Amino acid sequence: MTRAKSESDRVMPGPDQADLASHDDDSARESPRRRAGPQLKKGPWTPAEDAILEAYVKKHGVQNWNVVQKDTGLLRCGKSCRLRWANHLRPDLKKGTFTKEEENLIIKLHSKMGNKWARMAARLPGRTDNEIKNYWNTRIKKCQRTSTPIYPAEICLQASNEEQHESADFSFSEKLANDLLHGNGLYDPSSTWGDFIDDQEALPYAPQLPDVSFSNLPGLYFESKNHGFMDQVNQAEVLKESEISFPWLNAAINGTFDGGHAFSNGNFSTSRPMTGPWKMELPSLQFAGSDPNNWSTYSRTCAAQGANFADPCMRSSAAMASAKFEHMCMIPGNSGQLEEPLPEAHAVSSAENQQLSVGSSSASTGSPCDAMVETSELHFLERDPNLYALVNSCSPASPLCQASPDELPCSDFSSASPVFVSDEPTITQYEKGFLLPHPEDSRADAFSHWNAMPPIFQ
DNA sequence: AAGGCTGTCAACCGCTGCGTT
DNA sequence: AAACGCAGCGGTTGACAGCCT
Structure with missing residues (x-):
């Protein structure tokens, strides 16, 4: 299935529309000192945010993600930054739909590993655990609907x-x-x-x-x-x-x-x-x-x-x-x-x-x-x-x-x-x-x- | 054309493990 | 030993687009 809009084409909510975190569980669990920080933004990343994050990581590498927010002024928690980088900004990411070979490998790996998405991703260069997970969940639904085996016999x-x-x-x-x-x-x-x-x-x-x-x-x-x-x-x-x-x-x-x-x-x-x-x-x-x-x-x-x-x-x-x-x-x-x-x-x-x-x-x-x-x-x-x-x-x-x-x-x-x-x-x-x-x-x-x-x- | 359904994707959430303080 | 901070993982959710009726 092709998406009409690419990720960057999406209409991103402006800062005013953005779902500012009224309650961030992560920060809620953090110390009072950290809780006193700026309210963090949720929702889709804007190209500007991507650019900031990308530039920062290229310069400093992937280290302490919580520092990213502090150093760049991004209103994103470290967790969100890490996710964004790992799933979208990493240079070695392979975009596009899975090839047939990749699909077969996923099925095979899942038959061996179960829902170990990260481990599976490690076996699929350029693919993220999130992608694999989404693919698998979609596949499950499809198989359920069509009553076809999830694991092809071959x-x-x-x-x-x-x-x-x-x-x-x-x-x-x-x-x-x-x-x-x-x-x-x-x-x-x-x-x-x-x-x-x-x-x-x-x-x-x-x-x-x-x-x-x-x-x-x-x-x-x-x-x-x-x-x-x-x-x-x-x-x-x-x-x-x-x-x-x-x-x-x-x-x-x-x-x-x-x-x-x-x-x-x-x-x-x-x-x-x-x-x-x-x-x-x-x-x-x-x-x-x-x-x-x-x-x-x-x-x-x-x-x-x-x-x-x-x-x-x-x-x-x-x-x-x-x-x-x-x-x-x-x-x-x-x-x-x-x-x-x-x-x-x-x-x-x-x-x-x-x-x-x-x-x-x-x-x-x-x-x-x-x-x-x-x-x-x-x-x-x-x-x-x-x-x-x-x-x-x-x-x-x-x-x-x-x-x-x-x-x-x-x-x-x-x-x-x-x-x-x-x-x-x-x-x-x-x-x-x-x-x-x-x-x-x-x-x-x-x-x-x-x-x-x-x-x-x- | 409108509405419902489905697929896809991105992001969030809760939790865990591990290292540090 | 306990508390804390962080990275990472897996589950879930919501937005959106396309298809179908």
């Missing part, structure tokens, strides 16, 4: 291949799984998880992985607006602590892990992209046509839309790799199941390859992928006593609790509770434990509305 494939190449001699997944299996990783961030924090670049999937499992836990403590690795480490800490106050939670964690496994087979595999890349919803996981609060509907819809569902994530090798990882981490102490994901991943990969090579539309039915999705989806509770345990432990009042996993046909689950019919779950439903978090809520970002939960959940 780019995910490429990213996955690169990742495999990068981590050929050491697998984070294996290390983490090993740590989990030996009980020394999840609960001791300082000794184990911390080893990974420093090199997220080399471990692109690392930061997000545990999140799904934790966030699957119904309405715990997580205010998961942030979703970096450290947050998840903190979540691990919280979970550790939670064992004290919620003994059932520990069992639930194991159940959740396995539940994640089940979902990864057919429903909402939430492993790697869930917190970063998946933070922005994948369109085919949105199921706009179904009741967003109806898990069973979600589940069914998911199966019904198997091919569609598989499109952005399950058909990607990256997702497969993370699914494999997910299996490994999610089944602590269950070595027998560790081998299970591999053939499944292969199966899906085969399906993926078939679909890619044939170039079939996502609407095709009866693909191997679909079959697997259908099967695993229908029986995920039956197959997954641990997930059942989670459901049971988290929802003591739920009708689900009254049947054993063996006795629990999927249809029962689908109609398990009348609350699923409701469009908007009530607080009471959460309080009573009737309502498990919607799969959407399994995403870290989806916990934002849990903040409104009653104190018992916070």
Whole structure:
């Protein structure tokens, strides 16, 4: 899209029109001495201001941005100056729309890094984090509207291949799984998880992985607006602590892990992209046509839309790799199941390859992928006593609790509770434990509305 | 032509981490 | 150790232009 006016062509508000900061939060937090300074201007920069800033930086370089205001008389805070320089005045900036190559790189980087705009910008010379962020947000909206995958399969494939190449001699997944299996990783961030924090670049999937499992836990403590690795480490800490106050939670964690496994087979595999890349919803996981609060509907819809569902994530090798990882981490102490994901991943990969090579539309039915999705989806509770345990432990009042996993046909689950019919779950439903978090809520970002939960959940 | 919708962009805001005082 | 100042990051918002009905 081309803008009719360039930035400099814009009608800039004159000084009298300018939105003089009646209240600047930055200055409000500053010392009284600083607060006594001139009122700072907000809003668009004028060419004159640009010229002043540019001249100053060329002469003095980028140092203390707050001095700029003092030295030049600009009525702009240092922060604003820095932003203006970094995003508009820097000589090495590349103007214009992103090239196709840049777009692909952004997608690839986002699949690895999530919303780490600054880090992504560092990989795109001449581009700013703001540009990338805007591009991505626009892309998200577009993809949502058109129900197209945010991560094109070929780019995910490429990213996955690169990742495999990068981590050929050491697998984070294996290390983490090993740590989990030996009980020394999840609960001791300082000794184990911390080893990974420093090199997220080399471990692109690392930061997000545990999140799904934790966030699957119904309405715990997580205010998961942030979703970096450290947050998840903190979540691990919280979970550790939670064992004290919620003994059932520990069992639930194991159940959740396995539940994640089940979902990864057919429903909402939430492993790697869930917190970063998946933070922005994948369109085919949105199921706009179904009741967003109806898990069973979600589940069914998911199966019904198997091919569609598989499109952005399950058909990607990256997702497969993370699914494999997910299996490994999610089944602590269950070595027998560790081998299970591999053939499944292969199966899906085969399906993926078939679909890619044939170039079939996502609407095709009866693909191997679909079959697997259908099967695993229908029986995920039956197959997954641990997930059942989670459901049971988290929802003591739920009708689900009254049947054993063996006795629990999927249809029962689908109609398990009348609350699923409701469009908007009530607080009471959460309080009573009737309502498990919607799969959407399994995403870290989806916990934002849990903040409104009653104190018992916070 | 008018109004609504969408995309794009720039800027602001709140927060965090880190170094200094 | 605490307070402070600064740089930087990511989320959000508002303005504007183009398109569509």
